[in-house]
Amino acid sequence: MPGAAFSCWIDEGDAADFHLEGDPAAARQSLGEMEGVDFAVHPNCRSPTRLFVADMDSTVIGQECIDELADYAGFKEKVADITERAMQGELDFANALAERVALLKGLDQSVLAKCRRSRIRPNPGAATLVATMKRHGALTVLVSGGFTDFVNPIGQELGFNRMRANWLGIDEDGKLTGQTVGKIVDAAAKRGLAEQILAARKLGPESMVAIGDGANDVPLIELAGLGVGYHPKPALARVADGLIRHHDLTALLWMQGIPRREWEA
Numbered sequence: 305m306p307g308a309a310f311s312c313w314i315d316e317g318d319a320a321d322f323h324l325e326g327d328p329a330a331a332r333q334s335l336g337e338m339e340g341v342d343f344a345v346h347p348n349c350r351s352p353t354r355l356f357v358a359d360m361d362s363t364v365i366g367q368e369c370i371d372e373l374a375d376y377a378g379f380k381e382k383v384a385d386i387t388e389r390a391m392q393g394e395l396d397f398a399n400a401l402a403e404r405v406a407l408l409k410g411l412d413q414s415v416l417a418k419c420r421r422s423r424i425r426p427n428p429g430a431a432t433l434v435a436t437m438k439r440h441g442a443l444t445v446l447v448s449g450g451f452t453d454f455v456n457p458i459g460q461e462l463g464f465n466r467m468r469a470n471w472l473g474i475d476e477d478g479k480l481t482g483q484t485v486g487k488i489v490d491a492a493a494k495r496g497l498a499e500q501i502l503a504a505r506k507l508g509p510e511s512m513v514a515i516g517d518g519a520n521d522v523p524l525i526e527l528a529g530l531g532v533g534y535h536p537k538p539a540l541a542r543v544a545d546g547l548i549r550h551h552d553l554t555a556l557l558w559m560q561g562i563p564r565r566e567w568e569a
Contacts, residue, residue, distance in 0.1 A: 319558035336547055344530060344546025344559035351510040351529060353560055356437045357498050359516035359524075360448035360455055360469075362391070363534045364430050364462065364553075369454045370404050372423045376415050379407060393519030393539040397449060397490045402483075405472070409482025413474050416453040424454060426462060427534075429553035434463045435568035436557055442513070443501065447494050449520055468497055495523035515548075515556060516540060532556055 311321040324331045328345050335343040361368045374383035383404050390400035434444050446459040448469040455469035470489050473481035487493065502512060510529035514521075519539040525531030526543050533544035534553065541547060548555045557567060 314558050314561055315563050319555075319563075321561065332545070336541070340550055342546070342548045342551050342555045342559075344532060346530065346545070347510075350561060351508075353437065353440065353442045353513045353530075354505065354507050354511040355445070355498065355501055355513070356434075356442045357445045357447060357494075357512065357514045357524060357528070358464075359494075359518070359521050360446055360458065361450050362517045363515055363521075364426060364446065365424055365458060366427050367424055369419070369424060369450045370408075372419050373408060373411065373415065374404070376419060377408060377411050383407060391518030391520065392537050393522075397520050398488050401449065401470070401488060401490075405480075405484055406482045408472075408480045411480045413478045413480065416451075416472075420454050420457060424458065426458065427553055429551075429555075431462050432567055432569065433553045433556055436554075436562065436566070437513075438463065438465070439568045440562065440566075443505075445497070445501065447489065447497055447524075449489050449494075468493075491520045491523045494521065495527050498524060498527055513556070513560065515553075530559065532559065 309323045311323050313320050332345050335341060358364050368387050371380055371384045371387055374380045386400050386404050389395045390397055437444050444464045445466045446455060446464040448455045450469050451472050452469045453472060455467050459467035468489055471485040473483045473485045475481050498512060502509065509527050512528045513530045514524050514528035515532045515534055516525055517534050517540060518537050522540055522543055525540060531544050532546040532548060533540045534548045536544060536547060546559050554567065
């Protein structure tokens with residue numbers, strides 16, 4: 305592309321650094337139009353990553369957990385439509401969450417674990433990404449507008465240091481109440497959590513890498529020194545520093561200049 309000069313290979317034939325002249329926003333737009341290319345636009349000097357924050361549904365895993373739960377209850381299509389509109393930014397997240405959770409009322413709590421074990425799978429590269437980030441000194445955080453019954457076990461499986469998500473209400477008979485408990489984890493809460501960790505560790509946003517897919521991740525991605533969209537919805541793609549549409553999650557390691565020889569299996 306015009307104004308781009310080859311700098312060095314990260315992994316020869318697969319990933320490279322280029323020096324770009326001009327407006328970063330224009331560079332992101334041009335790179336986003338290139339066929340088969342995943343990219344990230346950085347400042348001239350990369351900062352070491354000390355905080356890695358990831359969304360879960362449709363990012364770290366390949367599914368939307370609430371849609372899979374709804375399938376057990378026989379109304380997945382209706383819930384999936386609300387989910388898609390919320391991730392596109394067409395609906396208020398808190399209201400969309402409340403509407404979907406209400407439809408789950410009466411579902412037995414045991415279904416949560418059954419659904420997770422039978423249907424939920426990490427996306428390719430997730431475990432390597434988390435392990436490598438930890439090896440390179442980053443605190444790894446999984447934050448989701450989904451539910452702790454899914455996020456906590458998956459986060460533990462993949463090795464995340466911390467997890468944050470919504471709690472589903474359970475009645476004395478072990479049935480879902482159709483409501484969440486406590487403060488909702490929405491877009492503002494995701495960003496707020498990252499801000500709290502940065503402040504507690506006396507780090508600037510340039511030390512943070514974040515990844516997500518939907519409109520609910522926009523404030524988090526905008527905060528991060530490197531904010532990346534994974535198969536992102538248009539609302540997120542417009543603000544992300546980088547996009548992953550062709551490779552698996554390990555592409556985020558290349559975007560930080562980390563070659564394969566330094567990846568943790």
